[in-house]
Amino acid sequence: MLRIAIQKSGRLSDDSLKLIRECGISFISSSLKLKTESTNFPLEILFLRDDDIPGYVADGVADIGIVGQNVLVEEGMQDLTVEELGFSKCRLSLAVPKADNYSSIEDLNGKNIATSYPNLLQSYLTERGVQANIHTISGSVEIAPSIGLADAICDIVSSGSTLISNGLKEVERVFKSQAVLIANKELSDEKREILEKLLFRINAVQRSQRSKYILLNAPNDKVAEISKLLPGVKSPTVLPLLEEGWSSLHSVVNEDDFWDIIEKLKATGAQGILVVPIEKMII
Ligand SMILES: Nc1ncnc2c1ncn2[C@@H]1O[C@H](COP(=O)(O)OP(=O)(O)OP(=O)(O)O)[C@@H](O)[C@H]1O
Ligand SMILES: O=P(O)(O)OC[C@H]1O[C@H](OP(=O)(O)OP(=O)(O)O)[C@H](O)[C@@H]1O
Ligand SMILES: [Mg+2]
Structure with missing residues (x-):
């Protein structure tokens, strides 16, 4: 039996479940159950917070998982990646209040930037020789400038409507992300065989979609x-x-x-x- 960790509820959940079902894997799910077993494939599904998924897979609590590259790279675990899945595409961007006169990344020197991705942001700034104060917060990042918590933010952008609604403009693209399948590095031969079967099905589904x-x-x-x-x-x-x-x-x-x-x-x-x-x- 192979154990997969997917996000319980959020931006990755529906597409992760859809992919598993499109692979012909049936299971009964209810929003209250945090663990379920497939009825026709040796797969157990764990429903977790997305930030916990890379750690659980690295530790072997789960054998494989589906997570955004933004979370994976932030946690320094990109080497667990097995396959890009092509959904939950988004970017991590820097944004400032709409009225700001922003001309280049140097404008962020000495500024306070709120983010949930301090590592990705720090390496982006360091590479460009910019020194800023990073404030790590776990959510509702876009509100930070309007409540005086920060001068700029670095958060996930997709359509850009959250930025617009909060009076912000995107000024730098820090990281491009999509959902990926990750796997523990020391899977047993039996588990690796099940993973190969699953990957074969995922590839067939992805190819058909393209x-x-x-x-x-x-x-x-x-x-x-x-x-x-x-x-x-x-x-x-x-x-x-x-x-x-x-x-x-x-x-x-x-x-x-x-x-x-x-x-x-x-x-x-x-x-x-x-x-x-x-x-x-x-x-
Ligand atoms: N607007 C978006 N469009 C596409 N993908 C997104 C969007 N926002 C986030 N994502 C992707 O989906 C992942 C999960 O986002 P979500 O907002 O559900 O996370 P979360 O609030 O941290 O959830 P959790 O409660 O599991 O910790 C993100 O890490 C990112 O990879
Ligand atoms: O550019 P947009 O299309 O507006 O998407 C970006 C927003 O989507 C995500 O949040 P989500 O709506 O998932 O809510 P959350 O903050 O509860 O995670 C992300 O954190 C941004 O706030
Ligand atoms: Mg999270």
Whole structure:
């Protein structure tokens, strides 16, 4: 049995549970239960505060965990990382009151900065030769300048709406973060084997999320040109249409190239283009 620690409630919780479920792992969860076991995979799930997860995994209380890179690097445990998971993307940024005349990082010399990430902030400032007073607080950081606690803050930003609501502007990006899977370094062979199975499933889910299945009709004399645009996993599938001189072409496209490719396909004379989601993808 492998033990995974995930955040009990917060920004990481829903996507962590979603990923586990998309891997075909079933379990019964209730907001009151802090531990649950899968009914169809050798996995036990612990629901914890996110800040505690790296420590528990390092100590072996949990075998693996899902946590934000910001917390992991702040706690100096980035070497536990196994896989980037691509969700809970955010950044750690420095922000000052909107009305401040901020021109460069040197403006923060001698200033008071409130943050929950003193280590990440300190190394960012040190690298740039800036000396500031860091006040570590555990939450509601954005309020600090307006109550006279600090001149600036360093906190998580995603849409930027929390900064705007608190009369602040983002002035420096300190760290880019996303959720990662971490693992204890001394897993037994049995546990490592379960982790490999889980990683295989996670990769299949992630690959499918980055890809789309595409079907289209094309005149036979355009099939070669279109195949170059849609190489797919190995090569596209080409099937004859009932209508003479036409083929149906099936392939897989990467989400990032998607709109670019669609434009080019239309230019070749492709018709009836269908794009459908892929649930799992094993290559
Ligand atoms: N606005 C956001 N958008 C995307 N990701 C975010 C956002 N805010 C935080 N995160 C990511 O999610 C993680 C958890 O954030 P959350 O705000 O739930 O933490 P918390 O308040 O410290 O929770 P806990 O009660 O578990 O200690 C952060 O460490 C960060 O990696
Ligand atoms: O740029 P935004 O999209 O506004 O997101 C940033 C906010 O999100 C997080 O807090 P959260 O809302 O999770 O609440 P918390 O302070 O209780 O953790 C983070 O601490 C910021 O305050
Ligand atoms: Mg926390």
